[in-house]
Amino acid sequence: MEDRKVIITIGRQFGSGGRVIGHKLAERLGIAYYDKELITLASKESGICGEFFEKADEKTSNSLLKAFTMGFSLNSTIFQNNDYLSNESLFQIQSDVIRKVAAEKSCILVGRCADYILRDNKDCLSVFISASLEDRIRRAMEYNDKLKASDAEEFLRKADKSRASYYNYYTDKTWGAADSYDLCINSSYLGIDKTIDYILSFLQARG
């Protein structure tokens, strides 16, 4: 691993522990971690306010349009350059940021089609994390203490549907399909910590 960059992209079911796994992997490897941080970077690069990226984050056209009509503040850069008003442009800006970051240094990138954007990067390992429904419901309720147990399954279904729509719209692959990734792990099988160890051993195996 000495001379090779470590770029790990993580796709994840909602409540699968994918974000925690990504974060801890970055800590263990001593490398950068990007999740929501990509929004700040994309905002800096483009001059478009972060709130705009945030509302559009991992959402497709319709959702973005909805966010639009509901109204939120846009900074002057957008009004000066109408190209930026399409979500395809926002995706493009974010993609450029992802490529730039991955070219510069080893890092963990969570979500946002990073596996597809970096498909030609030989250093990249794409991982997808799933988990048992039971564990996912427990985590979703920990994240959001207003979520009732009776609504949790439907909430998870919708959250994943939204991620899948975004991914399937911008890539030629299928979100959550085994053949879209190099490695997919059910984090409920080994638990979070052993799953992290196991992903690290994949990096060792590739050499």
Next chain:
Amino acid sequence: MEDRKVIITIGRQFGSGGRVIGHKLAERLGIAYYDKELITLASKESGICGEFFEKADEKTSNSLLKAFTMGFSLNSTIFQNNDYLSNESLFQIQSDVIRKVAAEKSCILVGRCADYILRDNKDCLSVFISASLEDRIRRAMEYNDKLKASDAEEFLRKADKSRASYYNYYTDKTWGAADSYDLCINSSYLGIDKTIDYILSFLQARG
């Protein structure tokens, strides 16, 4: 692993090397391997001739009906018991054989919805193997020297579609979806031998 049985089910894209991986895993672990062998067992258990199971192997109703109308010999047991004429019954017989084998001993089971049939078996690890299109085309052409390179991609698509139809019909999961399995690996990333090592290390990690 001393006191725990090792049951590994392997789902696989056509040409992914899943069969070879299963076979070598069984050799490395010194345990039984079942692929087409399940047909012989199901035939012995039921008294229905193997040819019948073979024609229906990993195919759904329509395909089976087609095999039927094309005509092939059925032994007398079938005519004595018309229940056996539905493919659901054939699936049931094969499922009973899979459960029986898994209750008796450590083994590798390839295809035939074994992961779903053994979903409540705590010893079971379900694996799905994918591979790059390039590797899959190469293997498909090695298996069948009459297959032209120009037809290979379409051949693979149909072969996987047939496996998916069978799996999706008999289970409440989706064939090839990451969350249907404990572990999914793209065998092109590490190569066949290192992929086998890596699956073995998952067993060690679970303890």
